[in-house]
Amino acid sequence: MSKKTKSIPVNPANGDFEPGIAIIGRISVKDFEASREFEESHRDNFHLFLLQEKGTTGIEIDFETYKIQPSSLLYIHPNQIHRSTGFEDVTFSGWAIDNENLNPEYLKLLEDITPVKPLLINEDTFAVISEAIALCVNLSKRNHEKLYHSILKDSCNALVGLVISQYLEQTKTTDTLSRFDIVTKAFKVLLEQNFTTIKKPVEYAKKLNISTAYLNECVKNVTGFSVTHHIQQRIILEAKRLLYHSDKSVKEISAELGYDDYPYFSRLFSKVTGISPLTFRNKNHV
Template sequence: MLVNKSLDIPYQQLPFDGQFNVAQLGMFRNELTDQPHRHDHFQIIWFTKGKGRHMVDFVWYDVEDNMIFLLRPGQVHQLDCEREGYFLSFTEQFYFTNKHDKETLYDFTTLFDNWHGYGPISVGSSTTASLQGLVDLMSREKNYAPNCSRGIVKHYLNAFLLLTEREKKRNITETMMPLTHDARVVHLRRLLEQHYHCEHQVAFYANAFALTPKRLNEITKDGTGRTVTELLHDRIVLESKRNLAFSHKSVKEICYELGFEDPAYFSRFFKNNTGISPQDFRDMMFK
């Protein structure tokens, strides 16, 4: 079971100074690293060697050698493993400093949009040396004080992200049934992230695409294997779990914050989707 005696889950700030960091996993340990915590920035964890498990948003994943986990701001995670490798952390402001960057640099947010569902990325042997070389280059440039170039680091990071995306696509091709890639699915994911706490009707999201709910469901089903309602419910349940496990908010407060008017209905919704009541889930987390 997850244990967090403080109840309020902390946000772990960027290590060291600045909006970018790269370091070996073994060098970054404190009282939070092996406890459930979350970050207010993007993070890439590359296990060059690993044995054990890694929890991301209440789901445990087995850790293997040459495996990458991508974490968005706000995702809860916990390490329970032997590990060697690297972590890279950066803010969106670091990567996109101006409009020109938006137009010329890779939009990494698509890489972190898990429109196929969340999962670690296994890195092929042919890509390992390239990623290692880029990590070495980023580390060398970052430590080239006081003459470190943000632009050089960003371009090394850009190359790292592109290689990671290619590995992610290879993983999906090898391990999952073929699904249609549609940019509208990525955009839908972003709309859900923005409005899940107040908009619970498929019609709202369909109107954003000038589509009928039925047609948007068809597109979403082809792209993810799930309907709009299923994706929406998944996101609401995830946020409910985060709040139940790591905040002092009452079930009623969580209910209202997530756009439900009736706490009893919210409790039924949560139990229908998880098999357990909100209060029982909270109690279970702190046994």
């Protein structure tokens, strides 16, 4: 495990990119051999998309390890902590965009589908996305255009839309969603926005203008788990991120996650994971 810091590192989009938008053309692994930046666990302050053409990329995202194969897409949300675990003869392209430049409809859809796994795509779709990236790269070089930023933003959003559509093909479309599905999706969005401040199912039900019993019925029908289970799992995921990737004390982490009573938080962590927060941290120190 890499050296930890007081807070989880956040990588900004920087370099010779238009602020908030980065288009990365076709690159091979050799371009990264001199850099350790991608091997350090971090969050990004942008939405990151990768299209893998050749080779195998190892990546760790929120305690899960993946091998990205050729003709694959990968999306990483700004909340997710990730690092590369190795490149094998890799060629890929990528792009990044922040919330300010992202189409609001696409932002909502990305929040709905997160987290996702690497996605294998067919040859035709791969070719279309590759051509779209090449076009975006060429447009990114035309910074003399009067509407340069708008052109770059729109082209990058087109790429994002193509990726979202591929992930949505693997899930139910909006027209086929049941009432239970719709309520569950709305709950998950609220949970992501409020998990540090709202801990009770009744408060989420109030925000959705439904009864707590009906919210539980919807969520359990769709996911197999109760509303309380989802609330606790989201809190514990963030706690694990902070325990593993920062040097904050359990008391500091408890406060950051909305618990003034940190012994209660420790008991909750132990109940959900089977081990105490300190045991989790010590077990993962290398």
